[in-house]
Amino acid sequence: VHLVESGGGLVQPGGSLRLSCAASGYTFTSHEMNWVRQSPGKGLEWVSYISDSGSTMYYADSVKGRFTISRDNAKNLLYLQMNSLRAEDTAVYYCARRFDRWGQGTLVTVSS
Amino acid sequence: IVLTQSPGTLSLSPGERATLSCRASQSISAGYLAWHQQRPGQAPRLLIYGASIRATGIPDRFSGSGSGTDFTLTISRLEPEDFAVYYCQYYRSSPYSFGQGTKLEIK
Numbered sequence: 001v002h003l004v005e006s007g008g009g010l011v012q013p014g015g016s017l018r019l020s021c022a023a024s025g026y027t028f029t030s031h032e033m034n035w036v037r038q039s040p041g042k043g044l045e046w047v048s049y050i051s052d053s054g055s056t057m058y059y060a061d062s063v064k065g066r067f068t069i070s071r072d073n074a075k076n077l078l079y080l081q082m083n084s085l086r087a088e089d090t091a092v093y094y095c096a097r098r099f100d101r102w103g104q105g106t107l108v109t110v111s112s
Numbered sequence: 113i114v115l116t117q118s119p120g121t122l123s124l125s126p127g128e129r130a131t132l133s134c135r136a137s138q139s140i141s142a143g144y145l146a147w148h149q150q151r152p153g154q155a156p157r158l159l160i161y162g163a164s165i166r167a168t169g170i171p172d173r174f175s176g177s178g179s180g181t182d183f184t185l186t187i188s189r190l191e192p193e194d195f196a197v198y199y200c201q202y203y204r205s206s207p208y209s210f211g212q213g214t215k216l217e218i219k
Contacts, residue, residue: 034208036156043197043199043210043211043212043213044148044150044156044199044201044210044213045210046207046208046209046210049206049208058206058207060207061207094155094156096156098203099146099148099158099161099201099203099208100158100161100167101158102155102156102157102158103155104154104155105155
Protein backbone atom coordinates (compact mmCIF):
# COMPACT_ATOMS: atom_id res chain seq x y z
CA VAL A 1 0.00 0.00 0.00
CA HIS A 2 1.41 3.35 -1.03
CA LEU A 3 -0.20 6.76 -0.63
CA VAL A 4 1.51 9.87 -1.98
CA GLU A 5 0.12 13.35 -1.43
CA SER A 6 0.92 16.34 -3.59
CA GLY A 7 -0.30 19.84 -4.28
CA GLY A 8 0.69 21.58 -1.08
CA GLY A 9 2.40 24.95 -0.99
CA LEU A 10 2.14 28.58 0.01
CA VAL A 11 -1.17 30.33 -0.65
CA GLN A 12 -2.57 33.69 0.41
CA PRO A 13 -5.57 33.96 2.73
CA GLY A 14 -8.75 33.62 0.73
CA GLY A 15 -6.99 31.58 -1.93
CA SER A 16 -7.53 28.06 -3.17
CA LEU A 17 -5.49 24.90 -3.47
CA ARG A 18 -6.19 21.36 -4.61
CA LEU A 19 -4.44 18.46 -2.95
CA SER A 20 -4.08 15.06 -4.58
CA CYS A 21 -3.33 11.64 -3.14
CA ALA A 22 -2.14 8.89 -5.46
CA ALA A 23 -2.91 5.41 -4.21
CA SER A 24 -1.23 2.18 -5.29
CA GLY A 25 -0.66 -1.36 -4.08
CA TYR A 26 -4.26 -2.19 -3.31
CA THR A 27 -7.76 -2.06 -4.80
CA PHE A 28 -8.54 1.64 -4.46
CA THR A 29 -12.23 1.22 -5.24
CA SER A 30 -12.74 -1.07 -2.25
CA HIS A 31 -11.75 1.40 0.44
CA GLU A 32 -13.02 4.56 2.04
CA MET A 33 -10.57 7.44 2.24
CA ASN A 34 -9.95 10.34 4.57
CA TRP A 35 -7.99 13.55 4.85
CA VAL A 36 -6.44 14.36 8.23
CA ARG A 37 -4.38 17.44 9.02
CA GLN A 38 -1.86 18.44 11.62
CA SER A 39 -1.07 22.07 12.37
CA PRO A 40 2.53 22.84 13.34
CA GLY A 41 3.28 21.39 16.75
CA LYS A 42 -0.32 20.26 17.25
CA GLY A 43 -2.29 17.04 17.21
CA LEU A 44 -4.23 15.24 14.51
CA GLU A 45 -7.49 16.70 13.19
CA TRP A 46 -9.80 14.72 10.93
CA VAL A 47 -10.88 16.84 7.96
CA SER A 48 -12.99 14.82 5.53
CA TYR A 49 -14.21 11.35 4.53
CA ILE A 50 -15.36 9.84 1.25
CA SER A 51 -16.91 6.42 0.73
CA ASP A 52 -15.44 3.83 -1.62
CA SER A 53 -17.89 4.73 -4.39
CA GLY A 54 -17.59 8.46 -3.81
CA SER A 55 -21.28 8.81 -3.09
CA THR A 56 -20.97 9.79 0.57
CA MET A 57 -18.83 12.57 2.00
CA TYR A 58 -18.42 14.02 5.47
CA TYR A 59 -16.61 17.12 6.66
CA ALA A 60 -15.34 18.57 9.90
CA ASP A 61 -17.27 21.67 10.94
CA SER A 62 -14.07 23.70 10.61
CA VAL A 63 -13.93 23.13 6.83
CA LYS A 64 -17.57 22.55 5.88
CA GLY A 65 -18.61 24.73 2.98
CA ARG A 66 -15.01 25.54 2.04
CA PHE A 67 -13.42 22.14 1.32
CA THR A 68 -14.62 19.46 -1.10
CA ILE A 69 -13.40 15.87 -1.12
CA SER A 70 -13.62 13.78 -4.27
CA ARG A 71 -12.05 10.76 -5.89
CA ASP A 72 -11.34 9.39 -9.35
CA ASN A 73 -11.58 5.61 -9.05
CA ALA A 74 -10.39 5.12 -12.62
CA LYS A 75 -7.11 6.87 -11.80
CA ASN A 76 -6.72 5.79 -8.16
CA LEU A 77 -6.68 9.40 -7.07
CA LEU A 78 -8.14 11.20 -4.05
CA TYR A 79 -8.58 14.98 -4.00
CA LEU A 80 -9.20 17.77 -1.56
CA GLN A 81 -10.29 21.07 -3.07
CA MET A 82 -9.66 23.81 -0.52
CA ASN A 83 -11.25 27.24 -1.03
CA SER A 84 -11.42 30.39 1.08
CA LEU A 85 -8.28 29.34 2.88
CA ARG A 86 -7.46 30.82 6.28
CA ALA A 87 -4.29 31.05 8.33
CA GLU A 88 -5.66 28.37 10.63
CA ASP A 89 -5.75 25.92 7.72
CA THR A 90 -1.96 25.87 7.75
CA ALA A 91 -1.01 22.25 8.36
CA VAL A 92 0.43 19.06 6.99
CA TYR A 93 -2.38 17.26 5.20
CA TYR A 94 -2.38 13.47 5.21
CA CYS A 95 -4.50 11.15 3.15
CA ALA A 96 -5.40 7.92 4.88
CA ARG A 97 -7.00 4.72 3.66
CA ARG A 98 -9.70 4.34 6.27
CA PHE A 99 -7.19 4.97 9.03
CA ASP A 100 -4.99 1.91 8.56
CA ARG A 101 -2.55 3.34 6.03
CA TRP A 102 -1.28 6.90 5.84
CA GLY A 103 0.61 8.93 3.29
CA GLN A 104 3.62 11.04 4.22
CA GLY A 105 1.71 14.30 4.01
CA THR A 106 1.90 17.57 2.11
CA LEU A 107 2.39 20.96 3.75
CA VAL A 108 -0.10 23.74 3.17
CA THR A 109 0.87 27.21 4.36
CA VAL A 110 -1.69 30.00 4.28
CA SER A 111 0.04 33.33 4.69
CA SER A 112 0.33 36.72 3.06
CA ILE B 113 -17.45 12.19 21.21
CA VAL B 114 -14.51 13.91 22.92
CA LEU B 115 -11.47 11.78 23.67
CA THR B 116 -9.19 12.87 26.50
CA GLN B 117 -5.77 11.30 26.79
CA SER B 118 -3.59 11.19 29.88
CA PRO B 119 -0.98 11.92 30.79
CA GLY B 120 0.01 14.63 28.34
CA THR B 121 3.65 13.61 28.65
CA LEU B 122 5.07 10.38 30.04
CA SER B 123 8.78 10.15 30.89
CA LEU B 124 10.14 6.63 31.10
CA SER B 125 13.31 4.68 30.43
CA PRO B 126 13.88 1.93 27.85
CA GLY B 127 12.81 -1.42 29.24
CA GLU B 128 10.08 0.08 31.43
CA ARG B 129 6.36 -0.45 31.03
CA ALA B 130 4.19 2.35 29.64
CA THR B 131 0.48 2.78 30.30
CA LEU B 132 -1.42 5.39 28.29
CA SER B 133 -5.04 6.28 28.93
CA CYS B 134 -7.85 7.44 26.65
CA ARG B 135 -11.19 8.46 28.14
CA ALA B 136 -14.31 9.09 26.04
CA SER B 137 -16.92 11.70 26.93
CA GLN B 138 -19.60 9.02 26.67
CA SER B 139 -19.69 5.27 26.34
CA ILE B 140 -18.42 4.12 22.95
CA SER B 141 -18.17 0.86 21.08
CA ALA B 142 -14.76 -0.69 21.63
CA GLY B 143 -14.95 -2.05 18.10
CA TYR B 144 -14.17 1.43 16.77
CA LEU B 145 -11.37 2.58 19.06
CA ALA B 146 -7.90 2.84 17.53
CA TRP B 147 -4.43 3.85 18.65
CA HIS B 148 -1.90 5.49 16.33
CA GLN B 149 1.80 6.14 16.82
CA GLN B 150 3.58 9.15 15.36
CA ARG B 151 7.33 9.30 15.51
CA PRO B 152 9.04 12.70 15.08
CA GLY B 153 8.92 13.86 11.49
CA GLN B 154 6.88 10.88 10.36
CA ALA B 155 3.30 10.17 9.41
CA PRO B 156 1.02 8.44 11.90
CA ARG B 157 0.92 4.66 11.91
CA LEU B 158 -1.95 2.46 13.04
CA LEU B 159 -1.02 0.33 16.06
CA ILE B 160 -4.28 -0.99 17.44
CA TYR B 161 -7.85 -1.15 16.14
CA GLY B 162 -11.01 -2.51 17.70
CA ALA B 163 -9.47 -1.44 21.04
CA SER B 164 -7.29 -4.55 21.31
CA ILE B 165 -6.33 -5.90 17.87
CA ARG B 166 -2.78 -5.26 16.77
CA ALA B 167 -2.39 -4.00 13.22
CA THR B 168 -0.23 -5.90 10.77
CA GLY B 169 3.44 -5.91 11.73
CA ILE B 170 2.97 -4.37 15.17
CA PRO B 171 5.12 -6.06 17.86
CA ASP B 172 3.37 -7.93 20.63
CA ARG B 173 4.79 -5.61 23.30
CA PHE B 174 1.93 -3.29 22.27
CA SER B 175 -1.48 -4.16 23.67
CA GLY B 176 -4.80 -2.38 23.96
CA SER B 177 -7.68 -2.87 26.31
CA GLY B 178 -10.78 -1.21 27.64
CA SER B 179 -14.48 -0.73 27.21
CA GLY B 180 -17.19 1.84 27.73
CA THR B 181 -15.40 5.13 28.34
CA ASP B 182 -11.94 3.98 29.46
CA PHE B 183 -9.29 2.57 27.17
CA THR B 184 -5.61 1.80 27.68
CA LEU B 185 -2.58 1.29 25.47
CA THR B 186 0.20 -0.65 27.18
CA ILE B 187 3.75 -1.03 25.96
CA SER B 188 5.25 -3.85 27.99
CA ARG B 189 8.99 -3.12 27.56
CA LEU B 190 9.93 0.14 25.93
CA GLU B 191 12.32 0.08 23.02
CA PRO B 192 14.14 3.24 21.85
CA GLU B 193 11.92 3.46 18.77
CA ASP B 194 8.76 3.56 20.92
CA PHE B 195 9.40 7.10 22.13
CA ALA B 196 6.83 8.99 20.11
CA VAL B 197 3.39 10.58 20.34
CA TYR B 198 0.37 8.30 20.65
CA TYR B 199 -3.18 9.19 19.65
CA CYS B 200 -6.40 7.39 20.35
CA GLN B 201 -9.23 7.74 17.84
CA TYR B 202 -12.89 6.85 17.59
CA TYR B 203 -13.83 5.96 14.03
CA ARG B 204 -17.38 4.63 14.11
CA SER B 205 -18.99 7.70 12.61
CA SER B 206 -18.29 11.25 11.59
CA PRO B 207 -16.63 13.28 13.04
CA TYR B 208 -13.79 10.81 13.47
CA SER B 209 -12.28 12.39 16.54
CA PHE B 210 -8.75 12.03 17.84
CA GLY B 211 -7.48 12.48 21.35
CA GLN B 212 -4.99 15.27 21.91
CA GLY B 213 -2.09 12.84 22.17
CA THR B 214 0.33 11.53 24.77
CA LYS B 215 4.01 12.23 24.25
CA LEU B 216 6.19 9.36 25.44
CA GLU B 217 9.67 10.72 26.09
CA ILE B 218 12.94 9.23 27.28
CA LYS B 219 13.63 9.87 30.94
